[in-house]
Amino acid sequence: MAVGTWADRVDKDAILAMASDLIAIPSPSGEERAVMDWVANWCAERGLNHEIVAKDPNRPNVVITVGDPAAGPTLVMNGHLDTVPVSDVADWRTGPFAPTLSEDGVRLFGRGSSDMKSSTGVMIYLMEVFQQAKLKGALQAHVVCDEETSATFGTIHLMEEIAAGRLPRPDYCLIGEKSDLKVRNAERGLVAFEVTVFGRASHTAAARVTGINAIAKAAKAVLALEHDIDKFHPAVGKPVISINTIRAGVAHNVVPGECVFSIDRRLIPGETTETALAEIREALDAIAAEDPDFRYEVATDPSGDAIPANITPEDSPLVRAVQESARAVTGEEPPYFVAWAGATDGRFYRLAGIDTVDYGPGGENAHGANESVFVGDLVTQARVYADAIGRLLDAR
Numbered sequence: 001m002a003v004g005t006w007a008d009r010v011d012k013d014a015i016l017a018m019a020s021d022l023i024a025i026p027s028p029s030g031e032e033r034a035v036m037d038w039v040a041n042w043c044a045e046r047g048l049n050h051e052i053v054a055k056d057p058n059r060p061n062v063v064i065t066v067g068d069p070a071a072g073p074t075l076v077m078n079g080h081l082d083t084v085p086v087s088d089v090a091d092w093r094t095g096p097f098a099p100t101l102s103e104d105g106v107r108l109f110g111r112g113s114s115d116m117k118s119s120t121g122v123m124i125y126l127m128e129v130f131q132q133a134k135l136k137g138a139l140q141a142h143v144v145c146d147e148e149t150s151a152t153f154g155t156i157h158l159m160e161e162i163a164a165g166r167l168p169r170p171d172y173c174l175i176g177e178k179s180d181l182k183v184r185n186a187e188r189g190l191v192a193f194e195v196t197v198f199g200r201a202s203h204t205a206a207a208r209v210t211g212i213n214a215i216a217k218a219a220k221a222v223l224a225l226e227h228d229i230d231k232f233h234p235a236v237g238k239p240v241i242s243i244n245t246i247r248a249g250v251a252h253n254v255v256p257g258e259c260v261f262s263i264d265r266r267l268i269p270g271e272t273t274e275t276a277l278a279e280i281r282e283a284l285d286a287i288a289a290e291d292p293d294f295r296y297e298v299a300t301d302p303s304g305d306a307i308p309a310n311i312t313p314e315d316s317p318l319v320r321a322v323q324e325s326a327r328a329v330t331g332e333e334p335p336y337f338v339a340w341a342g343a344t345d346g347r348f349y350r351l352a353g354i355d356t357v358d359y360g361p362g363g364e365n366a367h368g369a370n371e372s373v374f375v376g377d378l379v380t381q382a383r384v385y386a387d388a389i390g391r392l393l394d395a396r
């Protein structure tokens, strides 16, 4: 099959229509039912094999399938249709639920246009493009709710269904979150630490006699920890450490006996909770070595929501296919996405051992007023996906 055959079936107007239809149905997290019903109806009208998979009937997901998982690999495209709510409607030049194309045709405006109804729309649309294809394997869309909140009702629920054998286990997963048409094959992890610095409470009058000021001691620790970390990973960039909360003191005339601060630490591949903790201890022990009054304790992952750094190796067939398809469609070498970005639902697939790549359009003002997506990027995304699906599933 000549390169481009599948990519050439991509129709810009169909993508714009799909994105606009999805944006026009408000779906803040928790209220995804109407937009999911719309997707299910769209599939039913076309005879596309689809299934509602829901932990709560009011927060459904739609799984769309073409091909046969028993005949080869299963390639999943995961996109969410929930959005953040609109809290700034007066700042919008167009209604957030009135999808509007800019006069030059470059941008499509609306809540969810960038994050990420347009991109999810590309995935749903591609299921129709491949509906009649002969695939060596299966193509699925996991159209999910609850990405902007906990994922409990969305991707986490689908992973539970996969683990229970009620959905096929994907071999590959494409995520369509904004990546500016760059290849995102890894995500930083995160872990929190809570440091308690101990002093000795006393009357202010005796601050220099019996008091040990825990705030002053903690200040040394904060300054020792709050810095750029001199490490770099080509897929995600640098790790991050940031001290984001601090609390101490009971009254203006009492030397504080205790000061507690929290550390947000973002991990790159190769780093773990243990290595990050060891670095923190090393910095704090160095203070203690010079200051016998400096005493501390560290609590690791106090709320239990740590996420490991996760990466799909560069030599994965999925990474290779997306890179080859991006080269074929754009004529350029796609860069890796190295940016200060948050996590996506891709981590749930990666942590389950499923090769996962994020490749999505660029956009502006996600979560803010006048959110928009770049229409040209959406078409490129769709063409790259179509070409990669053709390669990975030997589509004919």
Ligand SMILES: [Zn+2]
Binding pocket: 080, 115, 116, 147, 177
């Ligand atoms: Zn998103």
